[in-house]
Amino acid sequence: xxxxxxxxxxxxxxxxxxxxxxxxxxxxxxxxxxxxxxxxxxxxxxxxxxxxxxxxxxxxxxxxxxxxxxxxxxxxxxxxxxxxxxxxxxxxxxxxxxxxxxxxxxxxxxxxxxxxxxxxxxxxxxxxxxxxxxxxxxxxxxxxxxxxxxxxxxxxxxxxxxxxxxxxxxxxxxxxxxxxxxxxxxxxxxxxxxxxxxxxxxxxxxxxxxxxxxxxxxxxxxxxxxxxxxxxxxxxxxxxxxxxxxxxxxxxxxxxxxxxxxxxxxxxxxxxxxxxxxxxxxxxxxxxxxxxxxxxxxx
Numbered sequence: 001x002x003x004x005x006x007x008x009x010x011x012x013x014x015x016x017x018x019x020x021x022x023x024x025x026x027x028x029x030x031x032x033x034x035x036x037x038x039x040x041x042x043x044x045x046x047x048x049x050x051x052x053x054x055x056x057x058x059x060x061x062x063x064x065x066x067x068x069x070x071x072x073x074x075x076x077x078x079x080x081x082x083x084x085x086x087x088x089x090x091x092x093x094x095x096x097x098x099x100x101x102x103x104x105x106x107x108x109x110x111x112x113x114x115x116x117x118x119x120x121x122x123x124x125x126x127x128x129x130x131x132x133x134x135x136x137x138x139x140x141x142x143x144x145x146x147x148x149x150x151x152x153x154x155x156x157x158x159x160x161x162x163x164x165x166x167x168x169x170x171x172x173x174x175x176x177x178x179x180x181x182x183x184x185x186x187x188x189x190x191x192x193x194x195x196x197x198x199x200x201x202x203x204x205x206x207x208x209x210x211x212x213x214x215x216x217x218x219x220x221x222x223x224x225x226x227x228x229x230x231x232x233x234x235x236x237x238x239x240x241x242x243x244x245x246x247x248x249x250x251x252x253x254x255x256x257x258x259x260x261x262x263x264x265x266x267x268x269x270x271x272x273x274x275x276x277x278x279x280x281x282x283x284x285x286x287x288x289x290x291x292x293x294x295x296x297x298x299x
Contacts, residue, residue, distance in 0.1 A: 003059055005050035008038070012223075013178065013233060016042035019049070023211040025218045028261045030063050035218035037211075043232055046201060046224035054175050060219055061132060084249050089118045095245065095291070096124075096164055099193045103163030106156065106187065108180075109170030110147050113139035120145075124164075127156045153187070161189040167196045169289070172221040181237035185296060194239060194294040197247060198225045202286040205255045205276035214257035215250075215288065230292055239294040250289035251276040 010017045018041035024034040039046050052060060092115065096105070102123055107116050110128035112135055120126045130136045130147040139145045148156040165184050174180050184194060199215035200206070201224045206213045216224060225233075227244065234241050252273030259269035273288070280287040 002033075003052055003056035006053050008047060008049035008051070011040035011043060011045055012047065012176065013045045013229065013236070014040060014043040016040055018042065019047075022046065025211050025213075025216045026261075027060065027218055028214075029217070029220075030060050033219075037216065037218070037224065043229060044226065045229045045232075046226075048218050048222050048224075051222055052219050057175075057219070058132065084253070085114065088247075088249065089115060092166075092168070093119065093122055095293075096166070096193075096195065099293070100163040104160055105164045105166065106162045106184075107166045107168070108184065109167055109173065110139065110145070111135060113143040113145035113147060115166070115168065116145050117143040127158070127162075129153060129156055153183070157187055161192065162187055163189060163192050165192070165194050167194075169197050169199070171196050172198050172223050172225065175222060177223060177233060178237050181233065181239065185238050188296060190296065192296065193242075195291060196230075196294065197289060197291045198230065199250070199254070199289050200226060200286055202226045202284070203251065203276055203288040204279035204284070204286070205251050205258070205272055205288050208272050208275070209255070209258040209262075212258055212262050213254070214261060215254045227286075227290065230290075234292070234294050235297070238297050240297050241292050242295050243293040245291040245293065246277075246280065246287035247289035247291060248277055248287070251280075251287065254288050 008019065011019065019038040020041055022037045022039055024036050027033050027035065035048050035051065037046055038049050103125065105119055105124045106127045108129045110116055110130045113128060116126045116128050128145060128147040129150055130139065131150055136147040139147050165188060171177050188194060231241055252270055255272035255276065256266055256269030259265060276288055
């Protein structure tokens with residue numbers, strides 16, 4: 001039986017009621033259903049509507065090809081993902097070390113725990129949140145990392161505040177991003193840093209692929225951000241963006257997945273990824289994915 005869907009009638013960010021349909025995207029991973037994308041006429045936030053509710057969205061994650069949960073390395077694109085990940089884990093460590101050389105770290109949406117395992121090896125005190133029960137089990141079996149459900153965030157913190165909270169391609173999956181960021185703000189210490197990575201639909205690869213851009217990933221991605229809407233969300237949640245960092249490899253990975261979904265070839269995907277990065281580097285600054293470094297607004 002098809003799960004019931006929620007229809008969004010006003011912008012979750014600015015509460016404006018005018019939402020304009022953009023186009024429909026296909027769920028290429030699980031259901032092969034189509035889901036609409038709409039833009040807020042006031043603030044520009046893009047969102048998926050109708051969308052699955054928090055109760056039934058788990059159905060749309062049940063695939064062995066969902067790499068962050070299953071850890072699959074089937075196929076060239078997923079094999080490449082794992083190869084690149086070892087390098088990007090070190091890049092993430094370098095970014096975090098610039099702000100906090102050690103301390104308590106919470107990863108929200110930790111998947112099967114590879115990032116937390118790498119940070120533990122580098123001397124950080126780690127905690128993790130992961131909504132999916134099977135993925136939490138896999139993290140414990142594969143990496144020896146005990147993760148907690150979102151409802152157990154206080155247990156994960158164990159009465160301590162965090163120097164760093166990270167969300168690597170997680171915020172776009174959350175039904176109520178503003179409420180979550182406010183909650184995470186209260187888990188940070190006064191000099192703490194929140195690091196968020198999300199896709200950017202102002203990128204060249206998003207323009208190239210349109211409704212077939214793999215980073216729309218409906219209906220698992222509920223929100224689709226730009227630098228403008230991320231800045232607004234940060235301020236409404238009590239944060240200021242201190243720095244924006246490109247994720248260069250995402251343009252290639254997303255473009256190859258986009259080509260795969262439309263029956264194209266890997267080489268064409270690589271070329272699209274290169275075009276996207278060159279456009280961002282020399283013209284727009286709009287990379288396929290961006291890391292936002294946030295700190296609390298001082299009273």
